[in-house]
Amino acid sequence: MISVYCVSLGCAKNRIDTEMILASFPDTARLVDSPERADLILINTCAFIADAKKESIQTILELSRYKGKVAVVGCLAERYYDEIKQEMPEIDCLIPIKDYGELQDYLSGLTGEKGFRKLDPLKRVLTTGEHSAYLRISDGCDNFCSFCAIPYIRGRFKSRPYAEIIEEARILRDKGVKEISLISQDTTVYGRDFPSRRPDIVDLLKELDGMGFYSIRLLYLYPSEISDGLIDLIASSKSIAHYFDIPVQCASDHLLHLMNRHGDAAQMRELFAKIRRKCPDAVLRTTLIAGFPGENEEDQKQTIEFLKSIRFDHMGCFTYSREEGTAGYSLPDQIPEKLKRARRDELMKLQSRICYEINKSHVGQKLEGMVVGKRGKGVYQIRTYLNAPDDIDGSFTFSSPVDHKEGDIVKVRVTGALVYDLMGEEVLA
Template identity: 40%
Template structure:
């Protein structure tokens, strides 16, 4: 494509938001590379002349970050440091017309499913034969594997279906080939992601087929860890646990966002489940896999939330003692059914409630970490930072969970597995020494 300069185009992709967005950016990068276009992720050298901002539109904070990032890039273009600025992703999908009016300096806006149109800006063709080929933005030893797109759920707070559309599963054969390709690149751990993992297969196989996919991926040689993210609790397919128990390379880890624990809030959120249902499911999961790591996500400050609802969440956490918990404050999103409700709580009160709940979880996390003292765990080395090696156990996912500070007498490499004996335990992290290679 023609630009203001004579130098060869170099594209920098800035990714905001979730891991699903990251995969989209990696796929876009792979397509650009296949068309002989120089592309990088989050370029620190600043020797690029074109920027693509892959935006998030999930909640207010994410939208604000996306808009600020776009404005920063537009300012660089105004100063002559960039030739082109393109915007894609969820924010662009949802607010394209508004953005075109408010930020006309952007050269083009694209939705979440318009990859071929993005490529046309570079006089590049979408290459169908490259399905699964990606330029990884993660360290080469782990990657995210998106098994489906979109969501059919109708949670009252969530705008994802407005931005990502209805649920569409990828065929098992395609996902296996993607996984094999990732292993060839050096990947040892994949994190299965989707808006809703347990819905997998209903559209193309007419049944919930995540267990069969798990078996197929577990057969991929060289794939040492497979991790499950974003499993919806309603109609949870318990066969998942049988596969987890049977296949050693599937981590004893389950990310199951519950969003709340009060029946009043669960009903208002249209979660299709009660507190008792969730408790029964948790009991079934822990009975089948006693040493499983359960991660959940909660929302505080939903319209109508009372002090009693907050107390219900705290009691629920104290009773079920999740290994990992994340909290969002409610964001009032246009187009969702909850938008019709009055958002009465201030952002300060929402944050205060979130902090109150996390203080309960912090104590639980500390106590659970103390139980690990003197025990030895298989740990994957992620990086070396400030002279120390940092890694994770099978009970910890990337960025959102605990880390292990590793003491080692010999040099270690990212992606290497080692056995680490835990000598210190903190609220959210562990520390230990390598006893032997895994």
């Protein structure tokens, strides 16, 4: 019997890979909650930006101090295989993404254990609780944004077979999963690489919408690819969350061109206005990059005015990370780190005020959602359509005299608001 300690870094797509790897282990394997007790330490790494690479390397160095064999997989292993192989002897087994088809052979050779299986996308060990799961619908990306290394790490865009997605959704539903979040690098173009370009994301959503899930959420929508049909379907559905995760990166046409982004700021303004018209209760989330090469004060001003105008419910902002192999790496007028951070902080300060104002507007509202955890005696955490998983949009806690368990559906009155978090009390019949 082999004991396994696992760390999964980076995005939800990486998490799904981790869940598939865990499901490929021998039936006798057991997960442990401490690296001290592990025969095998599995680290799924991220290499999207500099901070992610740093975290991955620090995690490897920290966990290599223990007696367990160290296996490293994921984007860092894929992107820097030769360098890591040469410079990090602490790693016992390095497995790039392109070799996942032979992962069972790697791990069997490393541990001496038999019974490792090939990765199966329909078999996962959920790490998100028994009632919530991510559902991957494609991999790779064809956008080639000049700041992003994903196409070079994960390859070109490839839609997952429609029937396989539906089958996995059925498996998840039958296991008791009530909430699914659809993920990919670009969710909006699902099906574009099929011979007839169908089924597309709207077809897929319609099928999932009829399967009995409590909540279906879309993440990673590319602004120029969002169709009226997609907006209309989301707006009319009771189970598809009225939640639009649309990274815009910036609101300067000058920078959007340098970033190799499709569309312009005016088109994005019209998109968000259309979403508000068609779906008045829509939650809008976006992501920005501060300090892209060539960015000037006028670019920053345009993005600030955009934020004031659109008033996103949630926003993440990252400083530009200069990534080898991308078009942005060789651009002139690279921005000093201090100025990048200052511009990021300016954007986040504005957004925090907007978030607080929006959160205060929710006070007094009654919202339905799913219990996702207990936070103390009589205090629980709920997830409504306002918030995506993993607390990326803050948390929502509520008090109740009822003894709840995860997965319960409850109605809560919002009684208090912080910058990013909400508090409430259960509405009892």
